[in-house]
Amino acid sequence: MKSSRAKVSIQQWTEQGHIPPDKIQSALQAADISPSHHQWRPFLDKLLLANGGGLFLIGVVFFFAFNWQEITRFHKFAMIESLVVASLWAYNHWFNRPTANAFVLAAAVFVGVLLAFFGQTYQTGADTWQLFATWAMLITPWALLAQLGALWLLWLVLVNLSIVLYYQVFHGIFGLMFSSSQLQLAMFAFNTVALLLWEYAASRLSWLQGRHEVRLLAVASGFSVTWLMLEAISSNHQDSYGVIVCYPLWLLAGYTLYRQRIPDLFMLAGGVLTLIVISTAFLGKYFLNSHGDVFLLLAMWVLVWSSLAIRWLQKIAKEGKHE
């Protein structure tokens, strides 16, 4: 039983008079909903490491982003490179401790600082997307070796950023070649493949079993395919037929995967949302030239389908298999 369900049980027993109101806090603690005295220590340990490490890393980024006049280029390079080397040394030295992960993550961030400073110093003329792509490429071996979900997430964010920036650059020059739909197509393809690979790897590797990263990937993939479908509905171009075929397959694959193999209600809710948006857009386009009454039809459409979807999702939630 999840904490929220346990809380509801305690609430009901209190209402029925089985738990005296002044004992609710003790009941929450006895039920393991409120943490015990001993559970605070590991929590504070993780919190202080994650927040302290995060603040320090961002502080270092700000430090090098400041336009220093007093420190020479040579010293700046030496400082950043020393940070990379020191982080890797610390990772190696404390390899068997959970803290080690923070050091490899720090090293990966410092590589980005180094690349940004390199580009700024030598005015290499490289585009911003190249910075992120090179950064992702350079940390790939560490991501492969470190067995750390957060590092893979950083890698995925960097690749996504480089794709967006790449299309931003080339959109200006070859506006006819690369449209926003091509950017979304690239994002969709990349994030969907990454999602499938992550799910496949997670079924074999225990360190990849957190759900936050896959959910983020699914949101990115879902956003792109919904965007592509909305463009396909509004444009009616022949080249969007591929998307129209791809979208139901994507939905079906998602349903099969997350309803049966890896129960995940979040993914199903996302699928339902995109389906409601797309079907409403399709109806809107079909009745575009009708009178204002069509808005009532669209309101009712959203109302009925969202109600059915919510009832379905609540029914699945009751099964208790889903996260």
Add this chain to the structure above:
Amino acid sequence: MNKSTPEELWQRLQQAGIVTGDMPPLVAVEVTPWYVRLLQGFTGQFAAVFLLLFVFSVFKDVIKQEEVALVLGLLLIGAAYGVFRVLATAFTGQFGLMLSFTGHALCLFALHRSLNDASTWLMIAMIEALLVWFIPHFLHRFFSSYAAVSALVIASIKLPILWLMPSLTMLVVTLLWLYEAQWLTQSARFRPVAYAFTFVAIQMHSTFSLGQAAIQQAAQGRELSSQTWLISVNEVLLGGMLVLTILKLLQRYQQPLSSKQSVAALIAGSVLALMSLQATGLAIAWIIILLGFSAGNRVLLGLGMFAFWSYLGRYYYFLNISLLDKSYVLMATGVLMLLMRQALKHGLTAEESHHA
């Protein structure tokens, strides 16, 4: 976190001496995950937009009269109240939300000429507060609470209290989550309010922490109170609230305040509160994180984490101090937290060896 069945839970409570006898039957209650609620809210608003477009396109000549729009808006909100009261199904929930959102939009349209008066916003805040009390729907209570607090902030825009609004909102957030056990049997009414205040607190302080220019922009040209010295008082109050939260949690776990652990926790909290006077927003994030963990509430914990990282992202644009000073503040706070972690581990090791 708890993973047991209701029977196992009852047994644990029995062992703790909190309940006696056989387990009474439980009424099946639907526990809706946050993302399903998000879907409900989004599609409810989506449907309301279409209903509003319908009203404006079909009754365009009549609806231009503000009195008509106001009456129709109030009627729709009244109809939503009726729908929510009659049946609690997924369909009536969505239908009620759609009617109420449309009604709200019509009322705002009708009142648009008087939106510069504080009294209008005060009236809106009071009506929303009444809706929170009477409309028995989680999401509606959430949105009404959110609207009530926001309206109260806008109503106080010319008063000095404006600059203290983030800390006052945060005080309500802290008290609500710290004393969850007191309102657990009234969860249906208080939980959405607690979440709405948390959202408003994060959002409001996020704007306030960017400085006066950002607030001026958010106020859309309205005249603001000139007592801006209260901004620093607001930050001090937020820091104080972080220490107060730690103090209340220590009391909950019956830790004597003179014990080493309590003193260390309070010193650590005070140091972080002092640092957050410069790194604005961090105190709010840490308060929410502590409250989330203490309540075993993963959504609240996630909101606290989100607040932490989003404040750090926004801190770059904070113009009151230079980038170099910001980097010193962040690095110093980071190092302090890492030192606190070492002290915590050292304390634990010392305690274990003492027990051995």
